[in-house]
Amino acid sequence: MPNYRMHLLVCGGTGCHATKSNVLINELKRVLSEKGLEDEIQVVETGCFGFCEKGPIVKVYPDNVFYIEVQPDDSLEIIEEHIIKGRKLERLLFVEPSLNQKLEEQLDMPFYKKQLRVALKNCGFIDPEDIDEYISTEGYHALGKVLTSMTPDAVIEEIKISGLRGRGGGGFPTGLKWEFTKKSSADQKYIVCNADEGDPGAFMDRSILEGDPHIVLEAMAIAGFAVGASKGYIYIRAEYPLAIQRLSIAIEQARNYGLLGNDIMGTGFDFDVEVDLGAGAFVCGEETALIKSIEGNRGEPLTKPPFPAQSGVWGKPTCVNNVETFANIPAIINKGGHWFKKIGTEKSPGTKVFALAGKINNVGLVEVPMGTTMRDIVFDIGGGIRHGKQFKAVQTGGPSGGCIPYSQIDIPVDYDSLVSIGSMMGSGGLIVLDEDDCMVNIAKFYMEFIIDESCGKCTPCRVGTKRLHEILTKITEGKATEECINHLVELSDTIKDTSLCGLGQTAPNPVLSTISYFLDEYKAHVIDKHCPAGVCEALLSYTVVSENCIGCTACLRACPVNCIKGAPKEIHKIVQSDCIKCGACYDICRFEAIMKK
Amino acid sequence: MSKIKTFAELQEIRKNLENRMSLRKTAGSKDRIVIRVGMATCGIASGARQTMMAILDELQKEHIENVSVSQTGCLGFCDVEPVVEVIIPDKPSILYGKVDEALGREIVTKHIMNGTLLEDIIVSRSFETIK
Ligand SMILES: Cc1cc2nc3c(=O)[nH]c(=O)nc-3n(C[C@H](O)[C@H](O)[C@H](O)COP(=O)(O)O)c2cc1C
Ligand code: SF4
Ligand code: SF4
Ligand code: SF4
Ligand code: FES
Ligand code: FES
Numbered sequence: 001m002p003n004y005r006m007h008l009l010v011c012g013g014t015g016c017h018a019t020k021s022n023v024l025i026n027e028l029k030r031v032l033s034e035k036g037l038e039d040e041i042q043v044v045e046t047g048c049f050g051f052c053e054k055g056p057i058v059k060v061y062p063d064n065v066f067y068i069e070v071q072p073d074d075s076l077e078i079i080e081e082h083i084i085k086g087r088k089l090e091r092l093l094f095v096e097p098s099l100n101q102k103l104e105e106q107l108d109m110p111f112y113k114k115q116l117r118v119a120l121k122n123c124g125f126i127d128p129e130d131i132d133e134y135i136s137t138e139g140y141h142a143l144g145k146v147l148t149s150m151t152p153d154a155v156i157e158e159i160k161i162s163g164l165r166g167r168g169g170g171g172f173p174t175g176l177k178w179e180f181t182k183k184s185s186a187d188q189k190y191i192v193c194n195a196d197e198g199d200p201g202a203f204m205d206r207s208i209l210e211g212d213p214h215i216v217l218e219a220m221a222i223a224g225f226a227v228g229a230s231k232g233y234i235y236i237r238a239e240y241p242l243a244i245q246r247l248s249i250a251i252e253q254a255r256n257y258g259l260l261g262n263d264i265m266g267t268g269f270d271f272d273v274e275v276d277l278g279a280g281a282f283v284c285g286e287e288t289a290l291i292k293s294i295e296g297n298r299g300e301p302l303t304k305p306p307f308p309a310q311s312g313v314w315g316k317p318t319c320v321n322n323v324e325t326f327a328n329i330p331a332i333i334n335k336g337g338h339w340f341k342k343i344g345t346e347k348s349p350g351t352k353v354f355a356l357a358g359k360i361n362n363v364g365l366v367e368v369p370m371g372t373t374m375r376d377i378v379f380d381i382g383g384g385i386r387h388g389k390q391f392k393a394v395q396t397g398g399p400s401g402g403c404i405p406y407s408q409i410d411i412p413v414d415y416d417s418l419v420s421i422g423s424m425m426g427s428g429g430l431i432v433l434d435e436d437d438c439m440v441n442i443a444k445f446y447m448e449f450i451i452d453e454s455c456g457k458c459t460p461c462r463v464g465t466k467r468l469h470e471i472l473t474k475i476t477e478g479k480a481t482e483e484c485i486n487h488l489v490e491l492s493d494t495i496k497d498t499s500l501c502g503l504g505q506t507a508p509n510p511v512l513s514t515i516s517y518f519l520d521e522y523k524a525h526v527i528d529k530h531c532p533a534g535v536c537e538a539l540l541s542y543t544v545v546s547e548n549c550i551g552c553t554a555c556l557r558a559c560p561v562n563c564i565k566g567a568p569k570e571i572h573k574i575v576q577s578d579c580i581k582c583g584a585c586y587d588i589c590r591f592e593a594i595m596k597k
Numbered sequence: 598m599s600k601i602k603t604f605a606e607l608q609e610i611r612k613n614l615e616n617r618m619s620l621r622k623t624a625g626s627k628d629r630i631v632i633r634v635g636m637a638t639c640g641i642a643s644g645a646r647q648t649m650m651a652i653l654d655e656l657q658k659e660h661i662e663n664v665s666v667s668q669t670g671c672l673g674f675c676d677v678e679p680v681v682e683v684i685i686p687d688k689p690s691i692l693y694g695k696v697d698e699a700l701g702r703e704i705v706t707k708h709i710m711n712g713t714l715l716e717d718i719i720v721s722r723s724f725e726t727i728k
Contacts, residue, residue, distance in 0.1 A: 005653050005666060007620055062624045062631075062665030086636045086668025125621065135607070136614035144604035258600030259607075266602045 004042040006083060007061040010070075011124060013048030013210055014203070014242055015364075016055035020072060021045075024056055027075040032083075041083055044133075047211015049124035050365035051111060054094065059124070066109070067092040110380050111362050116343065118351045119167075119327035120367045123211030128246050131253040134214040140259050142333035143218050146225055147267040152182060155226040159329070161337030163349040168194055168285075168322030169400070169426045170502075171348070171415040177319060180309035181227040184317035189229035191220050192294070192313065192320040195236035195243070196278055196285035199398030200449060201357040202429035205323035207365050208353075209236070209243035212327070213250035217260065217273055219326035222333060224271040227319050232273040235290050237280040247275055282399070282453035283503050287320040289455070300455050301501035322427070324353055344370030348414035352425070358395075358432035359386045371412040374404055378432060390435040393517070397426025399446045399453075400506035402513025403439070422513045424506070438535035439518040440525055444472040446510040454503065461504030464495040468511060475522065476536040478529040485522050489515060530597075540596055542579060542586055546571050548593035555585035555594060619662040628686055629663050630709060635680040636668035644697065645679035651698035652681070655705040664709060677720055683708055694720040 010016075010025050025045055032038045049057045054068035058078070065088055067078070074092065081087045094109060117123075126133040134140070146155050160175030181189060193216060197205040209216060220232040236244060251273055254260040262270045276294050278284050284299035291312050293299035312318020328350060332340045341349045348370040354377065356363055361383030368377060374394060378384070385391050393403040396413075402423035404411065411417050415425050433442065447469040456462045471488055474480040492508030499505045515522060524530045531539040544555075544564075551569040563579050566572030572593075574585070586594045601607050623629050634640070634649040649666060656664055674680050677694025681704060684690040693704065695718060707713045 003616075003653065003657055004620070005649070009621075061621045062629075063667045064624045084636065084641075084668075085638075085670055086633070087670040126618075132610075132614055133618065135611050136618045138611070140607055141611070144607050148604045256600075258602070265604050265607060267604075 004040060006041045006063075008041060008043045008078075009046050009059040009061065009124065010043060011047070011049050011055055011057040012045035012128075012242075013052065013055075013123075013207060014240075015048060015052030016057060017242065019055050019069075021056035023072045024058075024070060024075065027072040028079070031075045031079050035079060035084070037079070037083065041079075044127045045129070046126060047123040047128050048207040048365055050115075050120070050207075050367075051362065052365065053361075053363040057124075058092075063088075066094060068094045111364075111366070111383065114372065114376055114381050115367055116351050116369050117367050118331050118340075118343070119208060119215075119324050119353055120211070120365070121331070122215065123207060123365075126212065128211055128213055129249050131214060131250065131257060131259075134212070138330075138334060139214055140218050142330035143221050143225075143259070144265055145333060146222050147265055147269050152226045152228065155222065155333070156182065158337045159226075159332060162328075162332045162340035163337075163347075164325065164328055164332065164340065165348060165415060166322055167324035167328075167352065167427065169397070169424070171425060174321065174325055177309060177321070178223060178226050180307070181229075181317050181319040184310050186317050188231070188314075188316050189227055190313045190316055190318040191223045191227070191229045191232040192287075192290070192308075192318055193220055193232065193234040193323060193326060194285060194287065194290060194320055195234055195240075195323050196280075196282075196290060197237065197240075197323075197427065198280070198282035198285045198453070199427050199429040201355060201431050202398065202427050203355050204353040204365060204428045206240050206243050208323050208327050209240070210246050213243075213247045214254065215330060216247075216323055216326045217250055217254055219329035220273060221260065221264070221269075221271045222329055223319055223321065223326070225269055227317070229317075229319065230270045230272070232271065233276050233294055233313065234273060235276045235278055235284075235294060238277045239280050244275060244277070251275070281455075282449075283455045283501070286501050286503060289501070290320065291318065298455075300457050301503070303500060324428070345412065345414045347416055352413070352428055354428045354430045356382050356430050356432065358430075359389065359434040359437070360384070360432040361386055368413075370414040373410050373412055375409045377413065377430070378409070382432065385432065385434050392433045392435055392437055393439070395423075395431040395433065395442065395510070396429070397424040397506075397509070398429050399449050400424060400502065400509055401426045402509045403433070403442070403517060405517040407517075422509070422516060424509070436533055436535070438476075438531055438533040439514040439521045440472060440475050440531075441533075441535050443511045443514045444469065444476060447472055447507075450503070450507045454507075458498075458500045458504065460495045460498040461500070461507060464491055464499075465504070465507050467491055468495070468508065472511070475525045476531070477538040478525065478536075480526045482523070482526050484526060485515065485519075534597055537581060540581060541576060542574055542581065542583070543576075543595050543597070544572050544574055545593045545595050548591050550591055550593070552591070554588045554590070558584045558588045560584060615662075616657065620665070623663055623665055626663065629665055630686070631682075631684040632664060632666045632704070632709075633669040633682040633684065634666065635670075635672045635674070635678060635682075637671035639671075639675045640678045640680065643678040647698050648679045648681065648696050648701040651701040652705060655702040656709075659705060659710065661705070661709060674720055680720065692720045693718045 058067040058070045156178050164174045165171040286301050288302040289299040308318040344350045353367045393405050395403045450465045454461050549571045556564040563575040681693045681696045
């Protein structure tokens with residue numbers, strides 16, 4: 001085996017793939033072999049570094065240098081300058097906007113400084129398609145440990161001590177769930193990994209599966225040992241081809257090593273895993289619907305009880321956990337439940353992975369201890385709001401969650417604190433909104449999503465959410481009255497109380513939370529017929545800013561309905577009653593003399 | 598690939614693989630020692646590559662893991678190439694000149710492993726580098 005003196009880690013996550021990291025990898029390898037360096041320098045394709053916005057990412061070891069936005073054409077220069085002569089390529093270093101300084105080492109970057117990586121520890125560090133790299137980072141060690149030196153009860157006890165709660169949204173204690181499943185007696189039990197990940201903007205689970213698939217397989221086997229199951233299913237949406245491919249490779253390698261299959265490590269324990277593809281319906285992420293779907297039926301939720309722990313796949317006791325929940329298990333076994341319990345907050349120990357999206361500088365994936373404030377996440381790690389705009393809110397928990405306004409930004413983020421301010425953790429998608437986002441419109445967006453995704457089984461969810469959407473539409477069109485806001489609240493409460501599954505029960509949350517924090521904005525729409533953010537087309541008006549208008553006549557000529565009056569070198573004027581709000585004048589004026597408000 | 602039949606076997610495999618990842622693990626640790634080899638044009642011409650490979654080989658032989666070897670550009674000592682700089686955390690860095698393969702190995706066995714400087718080949722610096 002060659003003794004490589006340098007490793008070039010290139011991100012092969014979905015984000016960087018989209019910006020051609022695979023071409024870059026081939027090009028680096030080609031240039032290296034051209035220079036006869038292929039036995040000295042190793043090129044490793046890894047999972048997501050979390051810094052997707054600035055991809056493709058290349059990290060150079062042992063120098064710890066972090067390059068961003070690397071193009072295939074940069075390969076030659078990286079190799080000739082950095083690899084051969086030891087000179088860093090300044091132009092590919094990350095410039096921290098807040099410091100305006102080029103940062104060479106990854107550890108210097110504020111983006112990474114406040115992070116703590118447990119679930120993502122191997123993402124961007126190992127080659128996910130090589131089981132040896134996983135093994136060399138203590139991989140499958142936790143499984144070996146439980147199989148050779150622990151009883152199932154001891155494993156469950158360790159997870160209970162850790163205080164780990166489900167990362168799929170509900171936050172149910174994982175140790176308890178395992179205990180319930182263990183206590184149900186049956187000839188066959190199942191472990192299910194929920195990789196449906198339906199929240200718009202979320203990609204935490206995908207990144208874990210792409211960057212470190214073995215960690216999930218190992219954890220599922222540990223769960224199987226603890227509850228007495230010999231078979232696992234990974235339910236993953238078909239739109240995640242790269243994750244599916246890496247999982248399949250990982251499963252095959254684990255089988256070849258005998259780390260999945262019969263008589264694992266000679267202990268007599270059998271466990272194997274099957275990948276099950278879902279069509280990508282949001283409701284199929286709900287555990288009872290997911291189980292139906294695995295059985296080949298329509299993914300519709302069932303009433304609980306019975307819980308899956310009693311009767312799940314094929315009516316057998318089934319333990320359903322989220323991808324990220326599983327990714328925490330091996331570390332808990334290796335380092336102990338007490339170690340884990342010390343991270344995070346009292347009631348929500350450990351870390352949480354978030355996908356940062358929206359109007360934020362560092363779009364990407366981050367993992368922080370529970371209890372980190374939203375301010376740290378958005379402004380330090382996330383690098384603040386794009387283009388220096390004003391922060392308005394963060395939407396957490398996707399379509400089931402709510403928004404956090406600036407007044408609550410110092411709240412330490414954990415399961416309970418988010419619920420206390422009317423939002424929820426959800427799976428970890430964070431969408432950052434700025435002054436240009438209209439909160440009524442955001443609520444409407446989520447309601448559209450819900451209407452599409454409701455399975456239609458129960459009336460409050462199927463019909464109620466349609467009504468909510470209609471009212472919201474009326475508001476954005478300026479056709480609503482103040483009474484409509486009360487209607488929204490009443491209807492929301494009914495839907496929450498009477499829907500069958502979690503989708504319907506949480507669907508009104510975005511509406512309620514925007515009303516509670518941004519009532520002024522709702523009122524502006526219904527009373528003043530005005531959209532403060534300038535988003536709702538029907539409520540906008542175009543006017544000429546007299547001080548800026550030089551009378552060039554461009555707008556007059558562009559207006560399709562001839563409602564602009566003026567003459568060369570005179571200040572123009574828009575006849576509001578005839579204006580159809582097409583925006584043509586706004587687009588054509590080069591003097592910022594048309595205002596849209 | 599053959600099947601792993603015991604937990605001990607898994608641990609054995611991991612031990613054998615350790616080398617492979619130590620390069621990456623060391624890079625992130627706080628107490629890592631850095632050895633930098635001057636690899637600008639004149640360094641390469643005077644055999645800096647061979648020196649670096651010898652250092653790497655010696656480190657591996659001695660199973661030393663907390664050392665990162667990297668190259669650096671011109672250090673401004675063309676007349677004493679190849680130059681090698683040893684940076685141990687919290688200590689002043691030491692610069693050696695005219696380091697051939699044998700001396701490279703000695704840097705590892707003496708300076709790194711025993712903390713004994715190779716006094717004869719230390720290059721005294723007339724300037725400070727701003728960090
Ligand atoms: C509408 C709806 C969608 C859900 N989508 C997901 C999902 O995409 N991924 C997930 O892990 N859990 C999802 N859940 C939660 C699951 O029902 C279940 O609680 C979870 O998978 C349990 O795993 P955990 O305890 O490890 O979080 C969803 C729940 C509801 C009501
Ligand atoms: S609440 Fe909505 S998604 Fe859930 S079962 Fe009822 S109709 Fe289906
Ligand atoms: S295009 Fe702008 S500057 Fe020209 S007349 Fe119209 S408003 Fe005035
Ligand atoms: S928005 Fe369209 S219709 Fe209205 S004034 Fe401008 S160009 Fe004319
Ligand atoms: S996909 Fe490359 S950094 Fe996220
Ligand atoms: S080029 Fe080698 S010291 Fe200047």
